[in-house]
Amino acid sequence: MKRSIRRGERAESVIEAAIRVSGVASIVLVLLIFVFVLREGLPLFREYSFVKFLTERGWQPTLSPPTGPWFGLLPNLWGSFLVTAGAVVLAVPLAVGAAVCLAEVAPRGLRDLLKPSIELLATVPSVAIGFVGAAAINPLVKDLFNLDTGKSALAGSIMLAFMAIPTIVTISDDALSAVPKTFRDGSLALGATKWQGISRVVFPAAGPGIIAAIMLGIGRAIGETMVVIMVTGNAGVLPDKGLWHAFTHSVRTITGTIGAEALEVGYGDAHYRALFMLGVVLFLITFALNFVADLALNRRGRRALQ
Amino acid sequence: MIGSTLVNDAGTAAPVAEGNSAAAIAKPEPSQPSSAPAKIRVTNLSFFYDEVQALFNNTIEIPDRHITALIGPSGCGKSTFLRALNRMNDEIPGTRVQGEVLLDGVDIYGPTCDKVILRRRVGMVFQRPNPFPKSIYENVAYGPRVHGEGRKSRLDEIVEHSLRRAALWDEVKDGLHKSAFDISGGQQQRLCIARVLAVEPEVLLMDEPCSALDPASTFRIEELMRELQKDIAIVIVTHNMQQAARVSDTTGFFLKGELLEVGPTLRIFSKPDDKRTEDYIQGRFG
Numbered sequence: 001m002k003r004s005i006r007r008g009e010r011a012e013s014v015i016e017a018a019i020r021v022s023g024v025a026s027i028v029l030v031l032l033i034f035v036f037v038l039r040e041g042l043p044l045f046r047e048y049s050f051v052k053f054l055t056e057r058g059w060q061p062t063l064s065p066p067t068g069p070w071f072g073l074l075p076n077l078w079g080s081f082l083v084t085a086g087a088v089v090l091a092v093p094l095a096v097g098a099a100v101c102l103a104e105v106a107p108r109g110l111r112d113l114l115k116p117s118i119e120l121l122a123t124v125p126s127v128a129i130g131f132v133g134a135a136a137i138n139p140l141v142k143d144l145f146n147l148d149t150g151k152s153a154l155a156g157s158i159m160l161a162f163m164a165i166p167t168i169v170t171i172s173d174d175a176l177s178a179v180p181k182t183f184r185d186g187s188l189a190l191g192a193t194k195w196q197g198i199s200r201v202v203f204p205a206a207g208p209g210i211i212a213a214i215m216l217g218i219g220r221a222i223g224e225t226m227v228v229i230m231v232t233g234n235a236g237v238l239p240d241k242g243l244w245h246a247f248t249h250s251v252r253t254i255t256g257t258i259g260a261e262a263l264e265v266g267y268g269d270a271h272y273r274a275l276f277m278l279g280v281v282l283f284l285i286t287f288a289l290n291f292v293a294d295l296a297l298n299r300r301g302r303r304a305l306q
Numbered sequence: 307m308i309g310s311t312l313v314n315d316a317g318t319a320a321p322v323a324e325g326n327s328a329a330a331i332a333k334p335e336p337s338q339p340s341s342a343p344a345k346i347r348v349t350n351l352s353f354f355y356d357e358v359q360a361l362f363n364n365t366i367e368i369p370d371r372h373i374t375a376l377i378g379p380s381g382c383g384k385s386t387f388l389r390a391l392n393r394m395n396d397e398i399p400g401t402r403v404q405g406e407v408l409l410d411g412v413d414i415y416g417p418t419c420d421k422v423i424l425r426r427r428v429g430m431v432f433q434r435p436n437p438f439p440k441s442i443y444e445n446v447a448y449g450p451r452v453h454g455e456g457r458k459s460r461l462d463e464i465v466e467h468s469l470r471r472a473a474l475w476d477e478v479k480d481g482l483h484k485s486a487f488d489i490s491g492g493q494q495q496r497l498c499i500a501r502v503l504a505v506e507p508e509v510l511l512m513d514e515p516c517s518a519l520d521p522a523s524t525f526r527i528e529e530l531m532r533e534l535q536k537d538i539a540i541v542i543v544t545h546n547m548q549q550a551a552r553v554s555d556t557t558g559f560f561l562k563g564e565l566l567e568v569g570p571t572l573r574i575f576s577k578p579d580d581k582r583t584e585d586y587i588q589g590r591f592g
Contacts, residue, residue, distance in 0.1 A: 107399070108399075180436070182432060182434065182436035183436060183438055183439075185394065185397070185432065185436070186432065186436045186437075186438065186498070186501075187438070187448070187452075188394065188397060188425065189392065189394060189425055189429065189430035189432075189502070190425065190426070190429070190448060190449040190452065190501065190502065190505055191422050191423065191424075191425040191426030191449065191452070191453065191505060192422070192448070192449070192452040193422055193452075196452045200448070200451075200452065201438050201439075201440075201448075204439070204440075205438075205439045
């Protein structure tokens with residue numbers, strides 16, 4: 001009797017330890033990756049100045065001395081920002097609208113059909129989406145706006161919006177559906193219309209969850225590589241002819257640069273290290289986005305408990 | 307005795323018109339509810355969830371400026387009945403209503419009735435306090451706001467007046483902009499009552515409003531009901547028979563979707579006509 005209890009206790013502590021290890025492992029792995037990327041990237045500044053990395057307006061890794069090479073963060077950061085911002089502008093209204101439709105308007109049967117379909121969209125491989133973009137969206141953008149080539153930030157934004165939408169829809173829908181029915185009833189019973197209840201009570205109550213959804217959607221868009229390589233042209237400088245011109249022309253994103261050039265660089269040279277530094281910047285951006293999303297979600301969780 | 311009539315014809319001839327014409331009509335003696343004018347007249351009301359019938363041919367008159375209690379065991383249809391009076395059941399897909407519900411003589415299920423306006427006139431307080439995740443002020447101002455009141459000064463007035471009527475003002479006046487979740491459950495329920503009062507309803511439906519509250523909070527709500535009863539008709543569904551006996555003028559007993567007996571509360575609790583009412587009240591089942 002006594003022995004079996006002791007054995008039970010031992011099994012318990014082994015299971016506990018195993019769970020703890022797997023929990024800690026995920027953090028350790030992320031940290032290790034970050035440290036590795038940082039270690040590979042930082043030595044860049046032995047041969048290339050940190051200030052120039054931050055302020056250089058061009059990215060010309062193969063330009064020979066004395067003019068080059070240029071390892072400018074700015075054009076990459078700008079490209080990522082432009083493509084992502086465009087994607088957000090396109091995706092957020094559509095996705096949040098779709099989520100409201102799913103959670104509040106669609107009858108049960110339609111919802112059961114739509115939600116899995118939208119979630120299925122998230123499983124389409126990015127190279128397939130990129131291919132659709134290159135084959136269909138690039139020519140469309142080219143013809144619509146009379147451009148020399150359709151490879152543009154705009155095409156990238158459209159395709160990234162496509163990729164961010166399922167994430168935003170699903171998580172926003174979860175947030176809206178988690179709003180207690182008693183809020184809706186309370187609003188209706190006061191003589192408010194259904195739409196007034198949605199816009200004034202349900203939507204604000206789900207706000208933090210929707211913000212988190214958008215952040216995670218942005219995170220997905222900004223980290224996407226294959227699609228932007230295929231449709232944005234992957235070249236570009238800082239804009240000097242206005243925003244619209246920038247949108248309809250080729251850009252270079254952080255991920256696109258790394259993805260396109262990583263296999264061509266010599267191990268340990270400056271170009272190699274510069275790509276890793278871009279990786280560090282990307283890591284920090286996605287980390288910040290996830291952190292903000294997490295804050296928003298936790299705020300919702302705490303409220304729901306009350 | 308199904309669907310007893312509580313109101314004589316003279317009573318129905320004097321429906322309460324707009325506003326506070328209360329003064330025009332003599333306040334009926336609480337001991338004689340049968341002399342009160344009918345605010346709501348329900349005739350042969352049946353209700354269906356898909357093919358399942360939940361209410362069977364119920365007839366009752368809800369007198370104005372009285373408290374009507376509906377009692378009965380769980381699942382007997384009293385909440386469904388209550389929600390039929392402001393058409394909250396309409397929000398559940400697959401439900402169907404038969405019969406007639408007249409509010410001041412106008413059928414609320416008729417083609418000319420606007421649900422939104424109906425619910426402004428017939429307010430509802432739910433079983434669990436359900437304040438919105440907003441400030442106390444915004445909770446009370448919600449109704450007037452959605453009905454188009456945008457003037458800050460007017461809203462301030464309404465909020466203060468409603469909170470005073472709900473006997474909550476003194477407790478929250480220094481923290482009107484605090485979250486409604488930061489006050490106690492009993493206060494939240496009174497806030498929900500204030501929120502309803504802010505749209506000046508003529509009838510207040512209360513669906514077991516005290517079942518989630520402690521005795522002290524329950525006492526305060528009952529006190530409040532007696533105060534509100536001077537101006538409006540109240541219908542309360544309750545599991546708590548002492549509560550029905552304490553606060554109501556009229557009591558209706560529901561069993562399996564049928565309103566078995568309606569009468570003055572004193573009589574229902576002392577010598578009911580129906581044996582089943584007596585059994586329930588004496589705690590033989592339920």
